Amino acid sequence: MQAPAIQLKRWPSQQPLLFVILVTLIWFSLYQALTSVSEALVATLPVAREGHLGGALQFFFYDTPKVLLLLTGIVFVVGVVHTFVSPERTRAMLTGKRLGVGNVMAASLGIVTPFCSCSAVPLFIGFLQAGVPLGVTFSFLISAPMVNEVALALLFGMFGWKVATLYLVLGLTVAIVAGMVIGKLDMGNHLEDWVREMQNSQAVNAGEVTSMNWGKRIDSGISHVREIVGKVWPYIIAGIALGAGIHGYVPEDFMASVMGKDAPWWSVPAAVAIGVPMYTNAAGIIPIIEALMGKGAVLGTVLAFMMSVIALSAPEMIILRKVLKPRLIATFAGVVALGILLVGYVFNAVL
Amino acid sequence: MLNIKVLGTGCANCKTTVKLIEDAARAKGVTIELDKVEEIKDIMSYGVMSTPGVVLNGKVVHAGGIPSRDKVELWLAGV
Numbered sequence: 001m002q003a004p005a006i007q008l009k010r011w012p013s014q015q016p017l018l019f020v021i022l023v024t025l026i027w028f029s030l031y032q033a034l035t036s037v038s039e040a041l042v043a044t045l046p047v048a049r050e051g052h053l054g055g056a057l058q059f060f061f062y063d064t065p066k067v068l069l070l071l072t073g074i075v076f077v078v079g080v081v082h083t084f085v086s087p088e089r090t091r092a093m094l095t096g097k098r099l100g101v102g103n104v105m106a107a108s109l110g111i112v113t114p115f116c117s118c119s120a121v122p123l124f125i126g127f128l129q130a131g132v133p134l135g136v137t138f139s140f141l142i143s144a145p146m147v148n149e150v151a152l153a154l155l156f157g158m159f160g161w162k163v164a165t166l167y168l169v170l171g172l173t174v175a176i177v178a179g180m181v182i183g184k185l186d187m188g189n190h191l192e193d194w195v196r197e198m199q200n201s202q203a204v205n206a207g208e209v210t211s212m213n214w215g216k217r218i219d220s221g222i223s224h225v226r227e228i229v230g231k232v233w234p235y236i237i238a239g240i241a242l243g244a245g246i247h248g249y250v251p252e253d254f255m256a257s258v259m260g261k262d263a264p265w266w267s268v269p270a271a272v273a274i275g276v277p278m279y280t281n282a283a284g285i286i287p288i289i290e291a292l293m294g295k296g297a298v299l300g301t302v303l304a305f306m307m308s309v310i311a312l313s314a315p316e317m318i319i320l321r322k323v324l325k326p327r328l329i330a331t332f333a334g335v336v337a338l339g340i341l342l343v344g345y346v347f348n349a350v351l
Numbered sequence: 352m353l354n355i356k357v358l359g360t361g362c363a364n365c366k367t368t369v370k371l372i373e374d375a376a377r378a379k380g381v382t383i384e385l386d387k388v389e390e391i392k393d394i395m396s397y398g399v400m401s402t403p404g405v406v407l408n409g410k411v412v413h414a415g416g417i418p419s420r421d422k423v424e425l426w427l428a429g430v
Binding site: 123 | 360362391392394395398399400401402414415416417419
């Protein structure tokens with residue numbers, strides 16, 4: 001009985017084109033069927049569709065598969081993209097780049113370079129070692145966790161492409177500008193001493209990526225899905241369940257006075273201040289945000305909250321403390337928080 | 352004897368990698384010397400930027416993410 005299973009497992013790498021076409025078709029037909037299936041599901045349950053519970057259930061049954069589908073699709077594509085970009089290659093591209101151009105490149109590469117927050121420090125030093133300027137390195141370090149595929153997939157799924165694009169553009173802007181400011185402040189002497197000694201020391205280049213065929217790239221897309229979706233799905237379901245609860249039970253406009261249009265000026269800084277010590281990934285926070293917005297919170301305040309949760313966190317500061325002296329950490333956190341704050345205000349003013 | 356070092360600051364992926372190599376070695380009946388390198392300075396001396404990284408007899412053979420089981424078995428086979 002094992003033979004067919006193994007064949008099935010090897011199939012994507014043997015016929016990558018056929019696999020991609022077929023999976024894409026299945027994906028789209030599932031996506032099309034979402035609303036009717038979720039309505040049908042709620043209809044079979046003994047609850048009133050118009051009631052609190054009915055509303056909450058429909059939200060849950062519709063959002064969960066929708067978000068998981070979008071996430072799977074985007075994570076797969078990103079997994080394939082990752083096979084073209086390695087941190088080593090990114091570093092080589094950034095070496096010797098000036099402030100400005102370098103920051104823009106670093107922030108953009110931050111989106112597509114495989115990055116795990118636990119690699120932040122080795123990456124940081126690796127960049128400096130190869131002669132990437134400090135400010136440019138920071139642009140990368142800010143953009144990589146904040147503007148990532150999970151955040152974009154979820155925003156797209158819940159708020160549509162406009163909000164996802166705005167988040168992308170603003171996230172990049174914060175990363176670029178914050179990196180340039182840190183670069184201009186010339187804080188190289190606030191790196192820990194052993195890190196300064198390593199700066200520009202011509203890094204050893206570890207095993208370059210071997211060339212891959214499409215079968216291998218598809219395989220790594222699949223394993224990326226297994227790794228990421230396998231890790232975040234409980235957060236998403238918990239987040240959506242919480243969101244569904246808010247959706248069904250918390251009265252309309254409850255949030256309006258605190259996070260809404262006519263909220264006092266301090267609501268944006270307060271959102272950021274609450275967000276910084278919180279540490280969760282995009283997957284856990286976005287469903288809650290959707291529910292908050294449904295209850296009258298405004299987008300700018302909510303996005304500022306989300307960015308501060310994802311981009312600045314206490315555990316990250318503690319890891320960075322190994323390579324940065326306190327003043328540089330404080331500057332980093334301050335500049336990024338300020339950038340997020342501005343994003344929040346601008347959003348609220350424009351929309 | 353094979354000497355394998357796993358480079359990583361102690362994140363979940365690094366632990367998974369260590370376990371994966373241990374399991375594969377046990378399954379294949381290969382005795383290996385497995386070290387964990389967790390100090391950032393030491394990790395950097397191998398030139399690895401993305402963890403977990405794997406060093407096989409002093410040579411970096413893998414970086415950035417959990418290696419596939421196939422890859423681990425190739426190392427153990429001494430290829």
